[in-house]
Amino acid sequence: MARLGGDFMEPLQAIAREKGVSVETLLESLANALLAAYKRRPDSAEDAEVTIDPDSGDIQVWAQDLDEDGNVIREWDDTPTDFGRIAAQTAKQVMFQRIRDAERDLKYEEYAGREGDIVTGIVQQADSRYTLLNLGKVEALLPLQEQLPGERYGNGVRVKAYIVEVRRTNKGPQIVVSRSHPGLMKKLFELEVPEIASGVVEIKALSREPGIRSKIAVASNDPNVDPVGACVGPRGARVRMVMAELRNERIDIIPFSEEPAEFVARALQPAHVREVDLNDATGTAIVIVDASEQPLAIGKEGLNAKLAARLTGWRIDIGTGEEAAILDSVPIDEDEDQPEAGQGEE
Structure with a gap:
């Protein structure tokens, strides 16, 4: 029997809590790595499994004989005498690698399915191809084709962007965002106009020439609420906030009509x-x-x-x-x- 010992199990448990990774997940990864180490020994059994006691840190390698259906018909303790040293070295490597993997998974899960959301990021790096935004735990990629024409981003500037894609990569999630997507304008109006956020006013249609001019058609589900006035706001305050975020892009707000000819005219x-x-x-x-x-x-x-x-x-x-x-x-x-x-x- 080999043992990790309490001096290793305690920090392992602390790190697991801090990083949001279960101890069971770490121990399972460690057991798989130790099994691979065991299999590299010339005297190892063809079939075996490694068990780790989560309380004591005791490690055992169980060699097995299997029948034709894969059922265990006999097993015995085949833990090498020097397995404690191997286990300690392997445990450190596995623990840190698994924690990195788990952190990447958690970051991906946090943003997976959030396509269509709006995020605020701080410009970290900008060049002729793309701009990197720091979202806190992860970075977002703002490609050149998703930027507003002529917009320049200085380091440390805070900008809002629209999530168009979340990709899983070996280095963690890659979040692609846009400043030119029509959805960004829709989300900005939701933030600025309570009537849109509550569903009283709806954006029925939207067309946009990013950075230059846009048109949105709005309708009200309450006859007492003017949809255009709600979007414009007192003295134009609400629409000006949206325009300011989009570098003074001109916005025409028109009342929607179910009658096509009237809608075209408006x-x-x-x-x-x-x-x-x-x-x-x-x-x-x-x-x-x-x-x-x-x-x-x-x-x-x-x-x-x-x-x-x-x-x-x-x-x-x-x-x-x-x-x-x-x-x-x-x-x-x-x-x-x-x-x-x-x-x-x-």
Whole structure:
């Protein structure tokens, strides 16, 4: 019989408590490592198991004879006389390795399944490829393609980010976060607007050009609550907090509508829309605006129309009233079954 001894078992138990790892887990890993050490001896039995008493630290190697079905038909104590020294050396190695493994597992479990959550990190390192954020116990990776255009991160700066993926690696969990994901804006509004957090106000749709401009459509489940006003906040305080976190990204907040034509018209705000005709077959919304409103409806480099199309799910064609009048004045080819052009007119 070999023995770890109380002078080893006590610190093992203390470390297990501190790191959140069970003593049984550590002892199981140690037993497996000692069995491997035993098997390397030239006089070892073909089948054996190692037992460790968790109270006394006593270690025994039980050699076994097995039948054809793998059942133990005979076993005997085959603990080597020098196994105490081997056990002590192996125990230290196994304990620290297993604790490192357990810590990695605990960190992974803490973040596994948290895709879609928002986290606050401190910038640790930034270069042309990615930025590392310190989340406390783990680091998060903010790739270049997930950053806001032109945003620069100085060491020690606190930023909020959206978890897009949690990967298990040999070095622990790798958490990939984003500052450009639409979900980040949604989570920021949940933090700033109690009515959204409680479910009274819902974000029905969201489209975003990261760092430049976004549109969100909101609706209220309470007729006494104005969804746009709730999101804007007193004197615009709530929406300004979100914009400040996103480096002053412009945000258009519009009331959602179940009526597609009305929703398209609202999505093109701040432009005033005169008329919307929907073509369900092509998924196209033909929008008529005054000539003076057309640049506003389209937006700089077409951004307003692009964001409205993403928000509503409709392909949007914008024309003016003058263009519509010209189209209406084009004569239609006649055939013998149609009435003559101008029939019935004075």
